[in-house]
Structure formats: structure tokens, C-alpha cells
Amino acid sequence: MKVKIGKRIKDYRTVWWDKEIVNMIDQTKLPGKFEIYKAENYRETADAIKNMVVRGAPAIGATAAFGMAQAALEFTGSDFEKLKLLMKNAEKIITETRPTAYDLFHAVNFVKKNIKNFDSVKEAKEKALIASQEYADKSAENCRKIGKSGEKLIKDNFNILTHCNAGALACVDYGTAIAPIRFAHYNKKKIHVFVDETRPRLQGAKLTAWELAQERIPHSIIADNAAGYFMQNGEIDIVIVGADRIAGNGDVANKIGTYEKAVLAKENGIPFYVAAPLTTFDMNCKSGKDIVIEERDMNEVLYIDKIRISPKNSKARNPGFDVTPARYIKGIITERGILKAGEVRGI
Amino acid sequence: MKVKIGKRIKDYRTVWWDKEIVNMIDQTKLPGKFEIYKAENYRETADAIKNMVVRGAPAIGATAAFGMAQAALEFTGSDFEKLKLLMKNAEKIITETRPTAYDLFHAVNFVKKNIKNFDSVKEAKEKALIASQEYADKSAENCRKIGKSGEKLIKDNFNILTHCNAGALACVDYGTAIAPIRFAHYNKKKIHVFVDETRPRLQGAKLTAWELAQERIPHSIIADNAAGYFMQNGEIDIVIVGADRIAGNGDVANKIGTYEKAVLAKENGIPFYVAAPLTTFDMNCKSGKDIVIEERDMNEVLYIDKIRISPKNSKARNPGFDVTPARYIKGIITERGILKAGEVRGI
Numbered sequence: 001m002k003v004k005i006g007k008r009i010k011d012y013r014t015v016w017w018d019k020e021i022v023n024m025i026d027q028t029k030l031p032g033k034f035e036i037y038k039a040e041n042y043r044e045t046a047d048a049i050k051n052m053v054v055r056g057a058p059a060i061g062a063t064a065a066f067g068m069a070q071a072a073l074e075f076t077g078s079d080f081e082k083l084k085l086l087m088k089n090a091e092k093i094i095t096e097t098r099p100t101a102y103d104l105f106h107a108v109n110f111v112k113k114n115i116k117n118f119d120s121v122k123e124a125k126e127k128a129l130i131a132s133q134e135y136a137d138k139s140a141e142n143c144r145k146i147g148k149s150g151e152k153l154i155k156d157n158f159n160i161l162t163h164c165n166a167g168a169l170a171c172v173d174y175g176t177a178i179a180p181i182r183f184a185h186y187n188k189k190k191i192h193v194f195v196d197e198t199r200p201r202l203q204g205a206k207l208t209a210w211e212l213a214q215e216r217i218p219h220s221i222i223a224d225n226a227a228g229y230f231m232q233n234g235e236i237d238i239v240i241v242g243a244d245r246i247a248g249n250g251d252v253a254n255k256i257g258t259y260e261k262a263v264l265a266k267e268n269g270i271p272f273y274v275a276a277p278l279t280t281f282d283m284n285c286k287s288g289k290d291i292v293i294e295e296r297d298m299n300e301v302l303y304i305d306k307i308r309i310s311p312k313n314s315k316a317r318n319p320g321f322d323v324t325p326a327r328y329i330k331g332i333i334t335e336r337g338i339l340k341a342g343e344v345r346g347i
Numbered sequence: 348m349k350v351k352i353g354k355r356i357k358d359y360r361t362v363w364w365d366k367e368i369v370n371m372i373d374q375t376k377l378p379g380k381f382e383i384y385k386a387e388n389y390r391e392t393a394d395a396i397k398n399m400v401v402r403g404a405p406a407i408g409a410t411a412a413f414g415m416a417q418a419a420l421e422f423t424g425s426d427f428e429k430l431k432l433l434m435k436n437a438e439k440i441i442t443e444t445r446p447t448a449y450d451l452f453h454a455v456n457f458v459k460k461n462i463k464n465f466d467s468v469k470e471a472k473e474k475a476l477i478a479s480q481e482y483a484d485k486s487a488e489n490c491r492k493i494g495k496s497g498e499k500l501i502k503d504n505f506n507i508l509t510h511c512n513a514g515a516l517a518c519v520d521y522g523t524a525i526a527p528i529r530f531a532h533y534n535k536k537k538i539h540v541f542v543d544e545t546r547p548r549l550q551g552a553k554l555t556a557w558e559l560a561q562e563r564i565p566h567s568i569i570a571d572n573a574a575g576y577f578m579q580n581g582e583i584d585i586v587i588v589g590a591d592r593i594a595g596n597g598d599v600a601n602k603i604g605t606y607e608k609a610v611l612a613k614e615n616g617i618p619f620y621v622a623a624p625l626t627t628f629d630m631n632c633k634s635g636k637d638i639v640i641e642e643r644d645m646n647e648v649l650y651i652d653k654i655r656i657s658p659k660n661s662k663a664r665n666p667g668f669d670v671t672p673a674r675y676i677k678g679i680i681t682e683r684g685i686l687k688a689g690e691v692r693g694i
Contacts, residue, residue, distance in 0.1 A: 031658035194664070197648065199546060199570040202656050205648075209661040221648055221663040223546040224571045225604025229640075229669040232606060257572025259579060260611060267610050293576075301544065301552075301568055304651045309549050311378035314556040316568040317541070322576040 001168035001175075001182075002215050003034065009214075013140065013173050014059045015066065017133060020073055022066040024054045027169055031210040042070040042090045049104070050097040056170020057244060058139045058277065061103030065132035067094045068111040072128035080119050087112070087128075100294055102245060106279060110135050136172050142277040143174035145335035150180025150240065150275055153338075156189045158237040161227055161265075163196045164255035165207035166242025166275065176242045176275040178211060180333065185217045193219040194236060196227055198255060200300040200318060224257055231268040239265045240333070243276040250326030250341025251288030252276075256319050262328035274324075275333040281344060288323035296320045348515035348522075348529075349562050350381065356561075360487065360520050362401055362410045364480060367420055369413040371401045374516055378557040389417040389437045396451070397444040403517020404591060405486045405624065408450030412479035414441045415458040419475035427466050434459070434475075447641055449592060453626060457482050483519050489624040490521035492682035497527025497587065497622055500680075503536045505584040508574055508612075510543040511602035512554035513589025513622065523622040524587045525558060527680065532564045540566040541583060543574055545602060547647040547665060571604055578615040586612045587680070590623035597673030597688025598635030599623075603666050609675035621671075622680040628691060635670035643667045 003012045003025075015024045022045045026037040037053045039045040045067035048054055054063045071090030075083045091108050098104060114131035115124040154160060166177035174182060184191050193212055198204035205221050212219040222230070230236050239261055245253040252258070252274050265272040285291055301316035302308060310316070326341035350359045350372075362371045369392045373384040384400045386392040392414035395401055401410045418437030422430045438455050445451060461478035462471040501507060513524035521529060531538050540559055545551035552568050559566040569577070577583050586608055592600040599605070599621050612619040632638055648663035649655060657663070673688035 031661075032655075195661075196572075197546065197656070199544065199572055205657045205661075210658045213658045213660045219661065221657050221661055223603065223648055223665070225543075225546055225602075225607060226664065226666055226669075228607035228610065229603060229666050230664070232669070255572075256570065256576060260572060260575035260607060263575065263611055263614050264607060267614070301570055305654050305656065307652050307654065308379075309544075309652065310552045310568055311557045311560045313560045314378075314542075314552075314566065314568055317573065317577070318570070319573055319576050322573075322579070 001173060001211060004214050005034065014169050015054055015063045015136065015172060017066050017069070017129070020070065022063060022070065024048055024063065025169065026053050027055060027207065028053055031206050041074060042067040043093065045070060046093045046097050049094070056165065057101055057103040057280070058143070058171040059169065060098060060101050061107035062136040062139050062172045064094050064104045065107040065111050065135040068108055069129045069132040072115065072125045075121065075125065078121050080121050080124065083121050083124060102282065103279065107135055139171060139277070140173040142335040143171050143176060143179050146176055146275050146277065146333050147174050147179030147183040149337050150273070150333040151183035151187065153238060153273065154180055154184040154189060154191060155237070158189070159192050159194060159235055161194045161196070161230070161236045161239045161261065162208060163204065163241045163258055163261055164198045165203040167208050167211045169207050169211060170242065175211070176277065177240045178208065180240060180275065181217065182215065185215060191218065193217060194227065194230060195219050195221045196224050196257065196261070197221055198257060199224055227261055228264045231264050231270055236270055239270060239272045240275055243274045243280050244321055245285065245291055246274070246276060246281045246332065246344065247285035247287050247291060248283050248344060249287045250329060250332070250344050252324045252329060253288065253291045253293070253321050254324065256322050259322040259324045262324040266328050271330040272328055273331050273333055274329055278334050278336065288325060291323055293322065294320045348520060348558060351561050352381065361406045361516050362413065362483065362519060364413050364416070367417065369410060369417060371395055371410065372516065373400050374402060374554065375400055378553050388421060389414040390440060392417060393440045393444050396441070403512065404448055404450040404627070405490070405518040406516065407445060407448050408454035409483040409486050409519045411441050411451045412454040412458050412482040415455055416476045416479040419462070419472045422468065422472065425468050427468050427471065430468050430471060449629065450626065454482055486518060486624070487520040489682040490518045490523060490526050493523055493622050493624065493680050494521050494526030494530040496684050497620070497680040498530035498534065500585060500620065501527055501531040501536060501538060502584070505536070506539050506541060506582055508541045508543070508577070508583045508586045508608065509555060510551065510588045510605055510608055511545045512550040514555050514558040516554050516558060517589065522558070523589045523624065525555065527587060527622065528564065529562065532562060538565065540564060541574065541577060542566050542568045543571050543604065543608070544568055545604060546571055574608055575611045578611050578617055583617055586617060586619045587622055590621045590627050591668055592632065592638055593621070593623060593628045593679065593691065594632035594634050594638060595630050595691060596634045597676060597679070597691050599671045599676060600635065600638045600640070600668050601671065603669050606669040606671045609671040613675050618677040619675055620678050620680055621676055625681050625683065635672060638670055640669065641667045
């Protein structure tokens, strides 16, 4: 993704490897400050995941893979069994950071699988690094393909609504829901993006708006309450959101509020698309009913940026995600093209 | 409304007259602090309206009426024409504070109409005070009746969703949408209220939650994004909201986000009610299309409590209200009972 620093524009990934250091755009500092967080070993990398320096399933995955490579390279002995022991410990520490993030396990397993067939420490260390880089590159490449596929849905003069941050910051690069928007902009289409601020954590106002601002993609932040108004007034042509998990029948779990936008889009005859790599599909879940929704800390609702906005005796409910039934979704934009919910089982 | 101060519980109105001083619960300080704002003359009363010490159409109306009484009583001469001139000036200052608030004009006209037929200054001054008190009392009484009517809709063990603040703080007492909830609680029904936080100004999290907390009515604040989730999961039995203006065909203009909740309620088979006094009906508006929606300062979205939550180059759109078409509304709870949208013209 492009980042504007002073008058210069530079290409960045959300997370990258450089001389045994895992570098991340520090998302806890955005949009106020652009800072790079440098994790010097796998423990620091795990801390960064835990403290949400990096967030978003694909970005967490790539970071975890790099963390596993750090663990391997940290080993100075020559006993392969001891290396495996160290990596087992690293795996535990890394996977315990965000236990509900599916990609985290996927990424750690990918690195483990790649070193399994070696018995020389040297080869295993080399392969761990190669595998983690491969994982990150593949993730970025999938998003690029999602962008290319989805771009066709966006016509000149379109107003696009998006929810939360399914942008480059949530991935290694490009983003999922934001990738088609990015490519439409690169192709000189005249577009405007409505960005749901996405309470309680405000990832839309803080992260998506920041990404769009870097590339000067015209956008307006709106209160989550206002999306329906703009749909009703014919000001929104298409909705594109990301996904945290997609069930076998095409039901989509995503950030809380996604379901509301999907219902409103249907009511107003506006096409509603989900953009996600195929790794988001979880065939172990037959339908959305099988997806457990995490209720998060109520203080995310009762406070904003550490300021209490509510009476001291009031409580809150804070579901982190919701499930949008497949019938509200026109298509799922993947690295293999745009699928209908019914086609999910075929792949 | 009941207010808990330390261990004591005291009855308060939102605005009241006491020895030529207009007293108001200072809503800019809630929910952090409970303070009474004392306006000593009509100019201070006008300032209080302008600075949103008091807000909500019926509460603004009563405050404006008291302001007009202050203007009359301030007059020390004996020339009735000069009194009229002073009151004309007061009217200008008071009505310019919140020019879109319909009740403000209604209230000012009510006081003016009441003193028109006098030519003695003394009588006019007395009548101005009586009229303003009458206006406030009538407003409270209407809300009490709305509460009594609407209470029947709330069954034992009901979960009620409300949006924004249509509570006692928006009125002189009881509230509109909150009045039925209050009476259900007084009648010992076991209820729980989901309170939409209501971005951008957070009147739900700040004011509605505060009112409910004072009377220990069980409630949970939720992000506006989460209402759909709770509806979908069968956790909401009824939705009751207020109204800013109701058109002749029953379309309702209310706080931004109301339309979203109405569509979601319909989709999930949940009855959606509007509570409002008959003065909210504007027969000059044939339908919602005739209601002009004010776009408010974009900083309400870009900042929360003076903290910038968005990138410095990002803009926002900020419609203050939306229109919910009559077809989504099961009934309108008024001081004359529960009306269907089609019955509006008959009254």
C-alpha cells in the first residue's frame, strides 16, 4: 500500500521481514502517527499480535509465520530435536495471543509443515524463513487477485460503502474489501467511498479512512447510523465488506454491524459483496449457526479512547461479530473470481 | 423523573420555573455530573438552549416559553406597547437559538397568544407566567399519558430497544419513548432495555442510560452496530423510539439511525413503535419527502468528546435525522392512544 510521508509517497506492507526483525506498521498509533514497530524476537512478535500492533486475520497470520521463523533462527545449537522443542514453545506463545484468530494457527502450521521433512538444523532454519516469506507473499498475491476480480464490479462514478477495516492494514497488502476499491482508483475510475466508522473500536474511522487518505481516494467517514440514510437516498451503489469466517452454506461472520448493512442493502436493492481469500472458508461450519460469536469486553462500548462516555452504573453488551445469512450476499470476491454462496461447496 | 443524589432519590423535571429563574438539568454535564443550570433572564435562557444545556423538542419548547415569561417580568415600565417591543426582541433572540426546532416556535407563539388580549402590563405579565407554566405542565401531562398508553405494549420479561434519547431529559418529564418503559417498570414488570449509544452525539449512552440508571431500570448500552445482531438472535421483543416530526402520511423523521432500526425490526418480525405527542404531527408535510434533513457539522463524526478519532485529511458526512416510511411503523403512541399511520389524518 502507498503511504504518504511528508511529501514522499512510499510503498509499504503491513508486516515484513528485514534482517531477522519483524517490522509492522503500528496500528495502535494510527491515524495520529505513522510508526514502524520492530520486533526483535518471536516473543516481541507475539506481544505485538497480542497488543494489536497488528490486527486483521491475514496480517496476524503472516506475522505469526515470521515469528516462527524468528524462533528457528534464534536457535544456536545443532540438535534438531532441541530446535523442535524451541519451536513448540514459540508456537504455544504465538498461538495464545489471539486464540480466536483462525489464520494464526493456519500460518504456524504452514511453517511447521515446511520444516518437518528436514533433519539438519541449518536446512530447517533456512526453510522456516523461506516458508514464512512464502506465506506473506501468497497472502498479498491473493489480495491482489481479489482486487483485480472485484474491480470489475465498480463502475465509474460509483459510491461504495465499506464497513470496518478490510484493507491492506488487515492483510499483508492491498486488503480484501479495499483491494477492488484500490484497483478501481488506479484504473482512473471516479469513485467515492463511504466509510462506516465502525463502533466500538472505530477501525473504519481510524484505519480504513487512513488508508484511503494515503492514496487520495475520495471518502467520507459516516456514523454507523447513517449508512441506511445514504442507501435510502440513492447515494450508495455497492457495498463491499470483508469476512472473518465463511460457512459452507455461504453465511458470513464479520465485524459487528455487517448484518445490519446487508439487510439495509437488500431492502434498498443495492448489491452486497463480501471479499475474502479462500482460506476464510471454514467447511467445518455447515452454516452460520455453527459459528460462535465472541462477546468482547464491555468497556470497548462504555469508553472511547479511555474516556468514559456512559454513566458509571451502566453496563454494556458487546458482541464482536455477527453472521450475515447467505441470502443477503450477491457474491463473494475471492482470488479465484466471484463466487455465489451456492458455489462455495464446489471449491 | 427520579434522580439519585447520593443515597437520596428526588423528583425532578428537566426544566422548571422558580422565583423568576429558569432551572435546567445541565445536559452538557451528564452523565459525569448532575448540575442545575440557573438562567436568570431570557438572554441566559436563550443561551442555554443554544448551548444545548437543554435539548429535545418538548424540553426546548417549555424552556422557550419560560424565557418569554422572563422577558415579560423583566419589564418595569407601564406602557403595554413597550412591553410588546421587548417581547418581540426576546422572541427573536429565543427563536434564533435552534431554528430547526419546531416546538420552539410553537411555545413562543403560545405565550404571545395568551397575552395578546390584555392591555394592562400587570395582567400581561401575570398571564405570560401562567401560560408558560401551563405549556410545561401540559407537555409533562402528555408524556404521562403516552406512558400509560404505551405501557400496555410491554409485557413481562420484555427486552425493549430504544434509540437516542426520547426520555424525560428531552421533554419536561417522563419522556416519550421512555415513558412506557418507565410505567412498565413502576408496574413491576420485569424488563430490560437495550440502549443504542447513538453516534455521533451519543445521547443514548450519555442520557438515556443515565435516566434508566437513576430508576434502576435494567439496561445495556450497545454500539449502534449491534442492534441487528440482538434482533436476529431473538433478544429484542419491541422497539420504541421518539420522533422529531411526523408527516401527514405517518412517515417519521427522527434521529439518524432510526430508519436502520425500523428496517431491521421489520426484517425480524419485531414490532416498531414511535412515541410522540400530537404536536409532533406536521400536516403541512404530506409525506417524509417534504421533510428537509439537516446535515450537521462534520466534526461531530470526526471527533468524540474533543478527541480526533479520524485522519486529519479525512472528511465526514453527518445527516442529523432520517425518515422512516410509515410502512415500517406498527403504531404511534400518543396522548390520545395508539394510532396507526393511516389514522393520523383523522385527528
